[in-house]
Amino acid sequence: xxxxxxxxxxSAINKEQTVVLRSDKESRFQDFVDVxxxxxxxxxxxxxxxxxK
Numbered sequence: 001x002x003x004x005x006x007x008x009x010x011s012a013i014n015k016e017q018t019v020v021l022r023s024d025k026e027s028r029f030q031d032f033v034d035v036x037x038x039x040x041x042x043x044x045x046x047x048x049x050x051x052x053k
Contacts, residue, residue, distance in 0.1 A: 024053070
């Protein structure tokens with residue numbers, strides 16, 4: 001999914017809802033940063049980050 005589409009989908013989420021980001025060792029760090037940047041721009045503050053080795 002491209003970042004524009006992702007931003008549109010994330011903008012539909014209520015800002016009071018908790019967002020859970022899941023990542024593993026195969027995930028690209030830049031993808032994670034891009035998602036965090038979008039969430040920050042959309043003023044989402046309730047975040048959980050779950051990682052797996």
